[in-house]
Amino acid sequence: MDLTIPEAIGAFAEEARRAVYAAISLRRDVRHFLPDRDVDTEVLERILGAAHLAPSVGFSQPWAFVVVRDRPVRERIRESFLRCRALEAARFEGARREQYLQYRLEGIVDAPLNLCVAVDLRPRAEPILGTTVQPEAVRASVWCAVQNLWLAARVEGIGVGWVSIVEPAVLRAELELPDGVEPMAYLCVGHPAAFRNKPMLEETAWLPRRPLAEVIHRDRFRG
Amino acid sequence: MDLTIPEAIGAFAEEARRAVYAAISLRRDVRHFLPDRDVDTEVLERILGAAHLAPSVGFSQPWAFVVVRDRPVRERIRESFLRCRALEAARFEGARREQYLQYRLEGIVDAPLNLCVAVDLRPRAEPILGTTVQPEAVRASVWCAVQNLWLAARVEGIGVGWVSIVEPAVLRAELELPDGVEPMAYLCVGHPAAFRNKPMLEETAWLPRRPLAEVIHRDRFRG
Numbered sequence: 338m339d340l341t342i343p344e345a346i347g348a349f350a351e352e353a354r355r356a357v358y359a360a361i362s363l364r365r366d367v368r369h370f371l372p373d374r375d376v377d378t379e380v381l382e383r384i385l386g387a388a389h390l391a392p393s394v395g396f397s398q399p400w401a402f403v404v405v406r407d408r409p410v411r412e413r414i415r416e417s418f419l420r421c422r423a424l425e426a427a428r429f430e431g432a433r434r435e436q437y438l439q440y441r442l443e444g445i446v447d448a449p450l451n452l453c454v455a456v457d458l459r460p461r462a463e464p465i466l467g468t469t470v471q472p473e474a475v476r477a478s479v480w481c482a483v484q485n486l487w488l489a490a491r492v493e494g495i496g497v498g499w500v501s502i503v504e505p506a507v508l509r510a511e512l513e514l515p516d517g518v519e520p521m522a523y524l525c526v527g528h529p530a531a532f533r534n535k536p537m538l539e540e541t542a543w544l545p546r547r548p549l550a551e552v553i554h555r556d557r558f559r560g
Numbered sequence: 561m562d563l564t565i566p567e568a569i570g571a572f573a574e575e576a577r578r579a580v581y582a583a584i585s586l587r588r589d590v591r592h593f594l595p596d597r598d599v600d601t602e603v604l605e606r607i608l609g610a611a612h613l614a615p616s617v618g619f620s621q622p623w624a625f626v627v628v629r630d631r632p633v634r635e636r637i638r639e640s641f642l643r644c645r646a647l648e649a650a651r652f653e654g655a656r657r658e659q660y661l662q663y664r665l666e667g668i669v670d671a672p673l674n675l676c677v678a679v680d681l682r683p684r685a686e687p688i689l690g691t692t693v694q695p696e697a698v699r700a701s702v703w704c705a706v707q708n709l710w711l712a713a714r715v716e717g718i719g720v721g722w723v724s725i726v727e728p729a730v731l732r733a734e735l736e737l738p739d740g741v742e743p744m745a746y747l748c749v750g751h752p753a754a755f756r757n758k759p760m761l762e763e764t765a766w767l768p769r770r771p772l773a774e775v776i777h778r779d780r781f782r783g
Contacts, residue, residue: 349715353579356572357715360580361610361708382772387584389772391707394724396761398770403777410779425692437689455781466660466766467724469648473699474724477745480703484614485584487704488711492572492580501617501690501697513780522700538619543689547621549605549612554626556633557736558678 360488363532367496368441370448370527380493381450381526387489388454391482394474395466399458400482403512405451410511414523415445417507418500425502436543443500448527453508454483459517479521486524496529583711589760590719591664592753593671599750603716604673610712611677614705617697618689622681623705626735628674633734637746638668640730641723648725659766666723671750676731677706682740702744709747719752 349357385402393399405411422442429437445451456479468474483499490497500523508520539546572580608625616622628634645665652660668674679702691697706722713720723746731743762769 348717349579349583352575353582354715356576356579357583357711358606358610359576360572361613361712364613364615366615383581385776386772387581389770389775390584390587392587392589392710392722392759394722396759396767396769398767398775401775401777401781403779403781405779407779421693425687425689428687428692433686442690463656464648464651466648466761467665469651469725470644470727471724474722476696476699477703477706480700481707481710483700484704484707485711487615488580488708489584492577494571499615499617499697501694502692504693512777515781518781536615536619538689544619544621546619547612549609552612552621552624553608554624554735556626556628556630558624558626558738558741 356492360492364487364491365496365529365532366536367498367529367532368444368525368537369530370444370496370525371530372447374528375449376495376527380495384486384489384493384495388482388486391478391485393478394468397465397475397478399456399475400479401455401457401518403453403455405453405512406449408446411446411451414451414503414507414511415443417504418443418445418502421502421504436541440537442502444498444525444527445500448498448525450526452524452526453512453520454479454486454522454524455514455518456521457518459515476521483522483524490526491532494528496527496532498525499523500525579715583715586755587710587714588719588752588755590721590752590755591667591748591760593667593719593748593750594753595670597751598672599718603718607709607712607716607718611705611709614701614708616701617691620688620698620701622679622698623702624678624680624741626676626678628676628735629672631669634669634674636734637674637726637730638666640727641666641668641725644725644727659764663760665725667721667748667750668723671721671748673749675709675747675749676735676743677702677709677745677747678737678741679744680741682738699744706745706747713749714755717751719750719755721748722746723748
């Protein structure tokens with residue numbers, strides 16, 4: 338697939354706009370992966386390349402992508418997930434707890450690979466432009482990269498599932514992250530069994546989708 | 561423009577994939593806006609709708625978008641920018657400080673509108689699924705929404721510029737954010753004078769682009 342980008346595009350045609358909105362609309366958090374189907378090397382490279390094109394404060398490009406295939410490592414990370422899930426389940430009551438425990442919330446070992454997206458906060462020779470009063474802009478850049486990655490994966494037909502139910506300390510130890518490099522997102526990546534029509538938690542009525550009008554405010558925050 | 565999304569798309573055609581990669585590649589941080597050209601209401605709604613389709617931990621949808629048009633408010637926010645810029649310039653040495661001060665780093669008053677993307681961290685009746693061991697996943701969701709917004713804007717021909725050189729306390733006060741609602745991104749939005757071929761800080765050699773291979777690690781972090 339030739340994905341060469343013309344030097345400058347004046348405007349996106351309607352079909353191209355539609356494709357971008359479709360990717361945004363059809364992106365899903367995937368937890369069921371096809372067994373024995375790996376992610377093509379070139380596809381993975383394109384997806385990571387998309388992440389690397391994210392905006393970053395002061396052009397700091399503070400991200401690191403650890404491609405995790407090692408199975409024992411992933412099994413230990415999954416054990417952390419199981420501990421955290423038990424801890425979290427206890428915070429829900431009765432029927433909600435039952436519902437919580439029925440959800441499949443990860444595909445750590447089933448997916449052909451995992452990706453730990455990390456931020457490199459180690460001191461640099463010079464301050465990062467734009468971080469003096471908002472140092473958290475460095476982390477923000479990394480999460481923008483995650484969204485780029487997720488959308489690129491979607492159009493490549495690759496599923497991505499974000500596991501936030503895992504201890505950062507376990508990720509640091511297993512992936513040998515040095516001091517100052519922090520895990521920001523732990524992702525399961527592979528060919529999905531399917532892309533759901535709606536997010537699982539919406540489809541199963543865990544929570545409703547908020548109306549758009551509710552999240553838009555004019556000049557001042559209300560409510 | 562009809563942007564209806566089919567119920568389910570099996571796969572994205574090559575042209576659609578190309579469009580998504582093009583949006584990711586051609587997205588820019590815009591600081592020069594065309595005067596006297598507003599953003600169409602429907603376009604703004606589509607862009608905010610794209611943000612609202614971002615992934616969110618536990619389907620929490622914790623974002624709020626404050627559309628800021630009030631000019632005196634924006635002028636006071638710009639005064640905060642000027643104070644912060646002076647503070648930050650002092651952290652760079654000699655020629656680097658000169659270069660820093662020559663950059664245009666915002667379009668707060670020139671753009672027809674600003675957007676403050678905020679996170680609502682106020683306590684809820686029930687914990688948010690997925691946040692017990694990684695509470696920062698709530699903020700992460702909001703920054704994923706910012707990236708959706710930015711890409712949608714790009715394909716609509718709308719420029720977005722992120723101003724991190726502004727005091728969060730000023731944003732909280734000016735936009736009347738209640739306790740627990742925190743500004744995550746302050747964006748200038750409008751028709752751009754142009755979309756640069758490269759990020760300004762790359763084009764002007766503030767920092768080089770890192771090679772992709774440098775940010776990819778296998779199983780363990782190295783270096």
